[in-house]
Amino acid sequence: MYKDQLMRTLLFNPGPTNVSDLVRSQLQSGDVCHRETEFFEMVLRVNTNLVRVLNGEGTHSAVLLTASGTGANESIISSIRGKALVLNNGKYSDRLCGIVERYGIPLVRLSFDPLARMDLELVEKTIALDEEITHILFVHHETTTGALAPLYEIGDLAKQYNKLTVVDTISSLGGHPIDLKKDNITFCSVSGGKCLESFPGVSFVVGKTDEIMRLKGKSRSFYLDLYAHWEKEQRGETPFTPAVQLVFAADAALRQLLNEGYSERVERYKALAARMRDGLTRMGFRVLLLSEDVQSNILTSVAMPNGMDYWLVHDELKARGITIYSGPEVLAQRQFRIATLGSITLEDVDWFLSNLSEVARVAGLVLHPIAVEQETKQQRL
Numbered sequence: 078m079y080k081d082q083l084m085r086t087l088l089f090n091p092g093p094t095n096v097s098d099l100v101r102s103q104l105q106s107g108d109v110c111h112r113e114t115e116f117f118e119m120v121l122r123v124n125t126n127l128v129r130v131l132n133g134e135g136t137h138s139a140v141l142l143t144a145s146g147t148g149a150n151e152s153i154i155s156s157i158r159g160k161a162l163v164l165n166n167g168k169y170s171d172r173l174c175g176i177v178e179r180y181g182i183p184l185v186r187l188s189f190d191p192l193a194r195m196d197l198e199l200v201e202k203t204i205a206l207d208e209e210i211t212h213i214l215f216v217h218h219e220t221t222t223g224a225l226a227p228l229y230e231i232g233d234l235a236k237q238y239n240k241l242t243v244v245d246t247i248s249s250l251g252g253h254p255i256d257l258k259k260d261n262i263t264f265c266s267v268s269g270g271k272c273l274e275s276f277p278g279v280s281f282v283v284g285k286t287d288e289i290m291r292l293k294g295k296s297r298s299f300y301l302d303l304y305a306h307w308e309k310e311q312r313g314e315t316p317f318t319p320a321v322q323l324v325f326a327a328d329a330a331l332r333q334l335l336n337e338g339y340s341e342r343v344e345r346y347k348a349l350a351a352r353m354r355d356g357l358t359r360m361g362f363r364v365l366l367l368s369e370d371v372q373s374n375i376l377t378s379v380a381m382p383n384g385m386d387y388w389l390v391h392d393e394l395k396a397r398g399i400t401i402y403s404g405p406e407v408l409a410q411r412q413f414r415i416a417t418l419g420s421i422t423l424e425d426v427d428w429f430l431s432n433l434s435e436v437a438r439v440a441g442l443v444l445h446p447i448a449v450e451q452e453t454k455q456q457r458l
């Protein structure tokens with residue numbers, strides 16, 4: 078046990094995440110009216126910094142929304158005039174389909190094996206055969222499986238066939254490399270409460286500025302009208318009352334991300350996941366990894382040992398200040414998942430592992446720990 082650990086709740090669920098003391102302290106920034114200059118300046122700074130983080134300077138603009146991540150996706154989709162191709166490999170791309178359908182936008186749903194690399198030939202064939210398709214929508218990091226979509230390659234296909242891309246980068250921003258220009262991203266969605274290490278409730282759309290400007294009068298949504306938000310935010314204003322304190326927090330979180338460096342954050346997350354996977358494997362859990370080009374840096378799926386009562390393990394960890402989350406679709410496959418994102422350290426991962434080890438004993442799990450010597454021998458064979 079190390080200092081302060083008993084005071085903290087550690088989140089090993091895939092968002093919301095632990096935030097730094099600095100980000101949390103922003104909630105006490107004082108009472109501020111969003112119609113004042115200092116707030117306008119902050120909105121401008123937040124949007125500028127987000128575009129900087131993603132290498133979109135000169136081509137892209139960020140639009141801040143008071144909404145969860147789904148609100149950012151809905152803001153983009155409700156402005157689509159055309160036909161949407163959704164690359165469907167999991168729950169969150171199901172949800173993209175749901176939003177497209179709700180707005181009565183023509184939809185082509187292309188389904189893929191959720192755990193395998195997307196078949197790019199099939200994507201190409203589909204867009205080559207259907208000239209009416211205007212937008213390709215997909216989720217960069219599917220948070221239920223930890224499967225990555227080939228961001229660069231899809232962007233490249235979109236460029237070749239002159240299509241627009243709409244990418245849900247809600248759980249990948251900060252956890253995996255993203256480059257708005259190189260990856261040819263027309264629109265993407267970002268949420269405060271994931272690898273940005275801020276609070277949920279503020280989200281963003283980042284889009285090519287010229288494409289956002291084409292959206293004037295196009296949105297079918299009043300509240301989530303992307304162009305209307307963008308137009309006001311050019312001056313730091315917001316069309317409606319924003320979550321003022323959460324914007325302070327997002328501002329600090331973005332400055333922290335810039336200070337840390339984007340690729341350094343990705344490396345930190347890789348190291349956290351590696352430590353977690355190594356520790357789980359040594360303890361005797363079976364970690365379920367996907368192929369290297371598809372595997373997430375932040376999510377680890379684990380097979381439940383025979384007889385494991387997930388909720389007993391969950392509740393025992395919770396009593397020790399540790400939260401894990403697995404959706405019903407994950408549990409139905411006798412798996413659970415552990416996320417390593419947010420303002421956490423390798424020591425936090427070790428703390429998790431030592432608690433899980435005790436909980437496994439309490440829960441009577443039959444594990445087959447890998448001794449270090451045995452593992453080394455196996456590696457040598």
Ligand SMILES: Cc1ncc(COP(=O)(O)O)c(C=O)c1O
Nearest residue numbers: 145146147169218220245247248
């Ligand atoms: C990839 C992805 N898309 C969309 C969402 C939905 O975001 P929210 O619950 O913030 O609306 C999530 C949330 O976990 C997500 O992981």
